[in-house]
């Protein structure tokens with residue numbers, strides 16, 4: 083899809099159809115208000131009305147806010163892709179709204195067709211946005227940035243949606259290497275021999291029964307005169323069968339998305355390098371497959387992690403934290419960062435706590451969490467804070483090792499998982515660290531907002547906003 087910003091007046095732009103966003107209060111004054119009302123259009127959010135003879139498509143918006151425009155643009159693009167119109171034009175004169183409009187079009191129009199033998203081809207090829215009376219240059223900067231962020235979100239969606247047969251730890255590493263090459267990034271890959279030399283026995287245990295070799299991926303972006311350094315760590319479980327604590331058949335379906343944290347940090351890296359941000363960024367991904375077999379790690383095992391902390395395995399399905407324990411320890415030793423964030427589809431409990439749409443954030447710094455709330459608001463993502471406390475922490479006590487990989491009580495599972503990770507955060511990094519549980523927000527089987535079936539690219543937009551605003 084070709085999407086362009088134009089200096090031309092909307093009336094001078096050539097297109098098959100004109101798309102307009104109309105609210106209830108603007109309907110009366112609209113040129114076609116009478117006809118639209120006759121057709122039953124009331125200006126309600128996300129409702130559509132085609133006036134084919136007038137060459138007009140209107141989409142209802144409750145008010146002119148980013149979230150409403152993003153959602154409406156997403157509904158409109160789906161309808162246009164199902165029609166036979168080849169080109170559409172739309173007016174946008176606001177630098178704040180243009181990013182939401184672009185996101186609605188690019189994210190709402192996303193389809194994953196890799197495994198369809200005969201994918202449907204939309205007639206729609208071109209979207210032209212007229213900047214009207216507004217200053218073209220300032221609109222253009224916001225437009226260009228929004229395109230980069232939206233495309234990177236779809237890049238993340240594409241790799242999360244790939245099946246585990248195609249995207250396994252070695253092919254994940256290959257893909258990261260390719261991104262490093264195109265975007266001029268540093269790239270270091272550790273295979274099992276190197277992981278063993280690093281004493282990463284917690285991560286290695288998880289991947290032992292897989293026929294694919296576990297990989298630690300480290301990408302780096304080092305601009306001259308970087309203002310700050312940030313490490314982004316991702317859980318990259320290319321498949322989570324649960325291991326010997328095997329998942330039930332229905333819960334196993336969709337577990338190709340357990341690599342969404344790893345895919346999201348790659349998307350963030352793509353944004354930072356393409357926007358040429360003056361922030362040094364390090365991405366660390368633990369790419370592992372959790373399988374069953376004679377060589378599988380077991381409940382009752384005790385693992386010696388890279389940090390020396392011993393871990394009693396009581397459930398092999400709580401594997402993400404075992405991988406992250408070692409990757410977080412490695413990342414902290416490798417890079418002295420100003421911020422340390424990890425992203426993981428870590429717990430079903432996070433969905434119970436916050437619902438399917440909201441990312442859970444955990445950490446010790448209220449100020450940092452507050453900044454993230456702002457970035458979430460700016461980008462249209464949903465986040466909720468889950469608070470740590472001493473009582474939940476005690477539930478991770480093990481009788482035979484330093485810590486257990488599961489809590490002894492069934493409540494507060496997202497927080498106890500966060501507290502498990504906290505055990506591997508060095509004292510000097512406590513205030514710099516945030517944990518993002520994207521178990522609910524990373525993937526959906528029922529479309530919502532600008533997300534269709536499958537991966538959503540959760541956290542890419544939000545962290546892109548955070549990175550852009552680092553002072």
Ligand code: BES
Pocket residue numbers: 322340397399400401402427428429430431488489495521522
């Ligand atoms: N990958 C899952 C978490 C998950 C569940 C993500 C559903 C997305 C949707 C994780 O590895 C897991 O299985 N966690 C367990 C932890 C439990 C055994 C303590 C869970 O949430 O049930």
Ligand code: ZN
Pocket residue numbers: 322324398399400401402
């Ligand atoms: Zn699991």
Ligand code: ZN
Pocket residue numbers: 319322340399401402427428
């Ligand atoms: Zn998992």
